[in-house]
Amino acid sequence: MNISIVTATLAHVQELGHNMNAEDVAELKALGMKPHRALWRSWKASMVRKALIVDGEVAAIWGVVGGLLGVSGVAWLLTGPKVREMSPIRVARLYRNEVRELLENYEVIENLVDSRYIGAIRLLKIAGFSFDDPMLVGKFKSSFIRVHKAA
Numbered sequence: 493m494n495i496s497i498v499t500a501t502l503a504h505v506q507e508l509g510h511n512m513n514a515e516d517v518a519e520l521k522a523l524g525m526k527p528h529r530a531l532w533r534s535w536k537a538s539m540v541r542k543a544l545i546v547d548g549e550v551a552a553i554w555g556v557v558g559g560l561l562g563v564s565g566v567a568w569l570l571t572g573p574k575v576r577e578m579s580p581i582r583v584a585r586l587y588r589n590e591v592r593e594l595l596e597n598y599e600v601i602e603n604l605v606d607s608r609y610i611g612a613i614r615l616l617k618i619a620g621f622s623f624d625d626p627m628l629v630g631k632f633k634s635s636f637i638r639v640h641k642a643a
Contacts, residue, residue, distance in 0.1 A: 495545070497586065499543070502535075504550045507550045512528075513571045522634035524631040538556055553570055554568060598643065607636060621640060
């Protein structure tokens with residue numbers, strides 16, 4: 493298995509946008525977002541944009557939105573089916589290392605995770621995030637958990 497982490501390009505966004513995992517799609521829709529548009533806007537607004545490439549295919553894209561001199565950044569991660577070919581622990585460890593790099597520019601990174609998305613919650617725990625109590629957010633008042641990690 494050939495694995496690399498590269499700067500995410502528009503081509504990566506387009507590939508993942510047409511092949512996003514159902515759980516990621518459901519999470520974005522629960523917030524009232526259109527998945528492909530949310531991915532594109534997140535990528536476009538991010539100061540850091542990375543793609544996990546597995547055997548030549550986009551497995552995941554992540555980034556952080558927020559000014560480089562800001563106190564906090566909003567970290568995001570969206571995945572495609574190719575990520576399932578990897579061990580979840582290996583993916584979480586790779587992401588944990590990337591989070592360490594993100595924290596070089598921010599005092600804290602944070603975001604919301606759908607409380608039903610068990611795989612994402614597990615990955616975020618392994619990556620060292622802290623979890624707040626669930627709350628209802630979005631136009632559909634879905635249950636989400638604020639996750640955060642300090643430098």
